[in-house]
Amino acid sequence: MSNTYTVVNPATEQPVVDVDMADIAATDAAIERAVEAFPSWRDLAPGERARLLRRFAALVDEHVEELAELEVRNSGHTWGNATWEAANVRDVLNYYSAAPERLIGHQIPVPGGIDVTFHEPLGVVGIIVPWNFPMPIAGWGFAPALAAGNTVVLKPAELTPLTAIRLGELGREAGLAEGVFSVIPGRGSIVGERFVTHPAVRKVCFTGSTEVGKRIMAGCADRVKRVTLELGGKSANIIFADADIAKAAASAPYAVFDNAGQDCCARSRILVQRSVYDEFISLLRPAVEGVKVLDPSDRSSEMGPLISAGQRSTVQGFLDEVEVAFSGHKPDGPGFWVAPAVVLAESTQQRIWREEVFGPVVAVMPFDDEEEAIALANDSDFGLSGSIFTRDVGRALRVSRGVEAGALSVNSHSSVRYWTPFGGFKQSGIGRELGPDAPHSFTDVKNVFISNE
Numbered sequence: 001m002s003n004t005y006t007v008v009n010p011a012t013e014q015p016v017v018d019v020d021m022a023d024i025a026a027t028d029a030a031i032e033r034a035v036e037a038f039p040s041w042r043d044l045a046p047g048e049r050a051r052l053l054r055r056f057a058a059l060v061d062e063h064v065e066e067l068a069e070l071e072v073r074n075s076g077h078t079w080g081n082a083t084w085e086a087a088n089v090r091d092v093l094n095y096y097s098a099a100p101e102r103l104i105g106h107q108i109p110v111p112g113g114i115d116v117t118f119h120e121p122l123g124v125v126g127i128i129v130p131w132n133f134p135m136p137i138a139g140w141g142f143a144p145a146l147a148a149g150n151t152v153v154l155k156p157a158e159l160t161p162l163t164a165i166r167l168g169e170l171g172r173e174a175g176l177a178e179g180v181f182s183v184i185p186g187r188g189s190i191v192g193e194r195f196v197t198h199p200a201v202r203k204v205c206f207t208g209s210t211e212v213g214k215r216i217m218a219g220c221a222d223r224v225k226r227v228t229l230e231l232g233g234k235s236a237n238i239i240f241a242d243a244d245i246a247k248a249a250a251s252a253p254y255a256v257f258d259n260a261g262q263d264c265c266a267r268s269r270i271l272v273q274r275s276v277y278d279e280f281i282s283l284l285r286p287a288v289e290g291v292k293v294l295d296p297s298d299r300s301s302e303m304g305p306l307i308s309a310g311q312r313s314t315v316q317g318f319l320d321e322v323e324v325a326f327s328g329h330k331p332d333g334p335g336f337w338v339a340p341a342v343v344l345a346e347s348t349q350q351r352i353w354r355e356e357v358f359g360p361v362v363a364v365m366p367f368d369d370e371e372e373a374i375a376l377a378n379d380s381d382f383g384l385s386g387s388i389f390t391r392d393v394g395r396a397l398r399v400s401r402g403v404e405a406g407a408l409s410v411n412s413h414s415s416v417r418y419w420t421p422f423g424g425f426k427q428s429g430i431g432r433e434l435g436p437d438a439p440h441s442f443t444d445v446k447n448v449f450i451s452n453e
């Protein structure tokens with residue numbers, strides 16, 4: 001028995017399509033197919049697995065525009081973001097298509113024989129995807145997991161299942177056998193929970209809220225199930241007086257308002273050295289007012305709506321507690337819009353300074369010196385990303401070593417490149433995605449000693 005969920009376009013509030021939702025029985029059946037598909041996928045010649053992943057990448061490439069259009073309609077992502085996201089799935093598949101022939105172990109010197117290690121795939125991997133980046137986060141999980149020889153069951157967020165469903169179809173079209181990569185739309189409390197409790201699922205990759213992540217980790221502990229968590233953030237954008245202040249002010253809005261602030265890497269706290277604080281704020285204002293908050297299907301749109309009425313009221317709840325210093329624009333009419341907003345924080349104890357808003361809101365605070373900047377940045381339960389603006393190389397090094405976060409950038413806001421590792425310190429998560437080592441996190445090391453007797 002299953003029920004349906006009506007996908008809603010967040011820019012128009014109009015229904016898009018009804019999606020069948022899996023129940024426990026359907027989830028178990030999909031996991032069972034993944035179990036059955038595992039031995040032949042694992043035993044496929046590495047070069048053949050590579051060829052299938054490259055073909056999958058080529059099919060995604062042919063469908064970038066179609067996938068992007070789906071994402072604009074389902075998630076309200078801007079056209080520019082959505083095309084980048086679809087292309088990211090292609091690139092991640094291509095990158096990890098080189099992994100099957102390179103899952104290289106060690107040969108370790110021992111007396112009386114030889115000792116070798118193998119990176120053995122785990123079996124079935126369960127991937128739980130949030131609604132904020134439906135395509136990239138799916139790809140960061142399934143591409144390296146498949147490359148390492150695992151089969152994959154993937155649950156998209158209830159709100160945003162459409163691109164994941166299409167990627168599942170493209171995988172089959174590329175020649176992946178039934179059960180190698182299955183997309184199972186459904187509720188977190190049903191399909192997601194089942195990934196955690198089902199004994200055949202050997203690893204869970206979860207991206208989402210810290211609250212649900214903690215529950216998943218606790219559930220996985222029951223079976224010593226492997227787990228990767230990518231959780232929330234409250235990342236700092238630290239601007240020193242010696243920086244290019246114009247560049248720092250012009251780029252700061254895009255580091256937090258991209259994807260309407262629904263980004264775990266959002267630089268939602270701006271720390272500015274006191275001597276340039278007024279100058280920075282006066283430059284930030286026109287930059288925020290200049291963000292093009294438009295219908296996401298408009299090719300010039302830089303920011304779309306929030307994902308849902310619920311998310312909009314969560315964000316509004318934060319705004320109701322504070323005074324907004326200045327804000328940008330938003331369209332009139334239907335859609336879950338919130339105008340980008342800047343708050344001058346008064347205390348590090350304010351909720352706006354401590355909690356993840358996951359909306360287009362940024363809090364700004366002055367600091368006096370390097371030591372205070374690092375202390376303020378680290379005064380958080382989170383530690384995902386961050387930016388440091390300075391022209392002093394020594395300071396850039398000291399501060400980037402001092403900030404407790406997994407993905408930092410200097411004089412730039414980039415967090416994610418598929419060939420570099422990504423993940424959080426502290427309560428922002430555990431484990432790393434992307435980069436050269438990601439396939440290893442979908443394997444267990446096996447050591448074999450072979451006697452020469």
Ligand code: NAP
Nearest residue numbers: 129130157158187188189192193208209212231232264358
């Ligand atoms: P969430 O509940 O953590 O959802 C993330 C994913 O986990 C979704 O696929 C969800 O499924 C699933 N899920 C929910 N409960 C589950 C459970 N008990 N067992 C297994 N899977 C479960 O996040 P949300 O409620 O959508 O968003 C709330 C807040 O989380 C946001 O405001 C934001 O602060 C944060 N968040 C962070 C990220 C990130 O990138 N780190 C992403 C999303 C949200 P369903 O949605 O289908 O129920």
Ligand code: MG
Nearest residue numbers: 188208209212
């Ligand atoms: Mg939730």
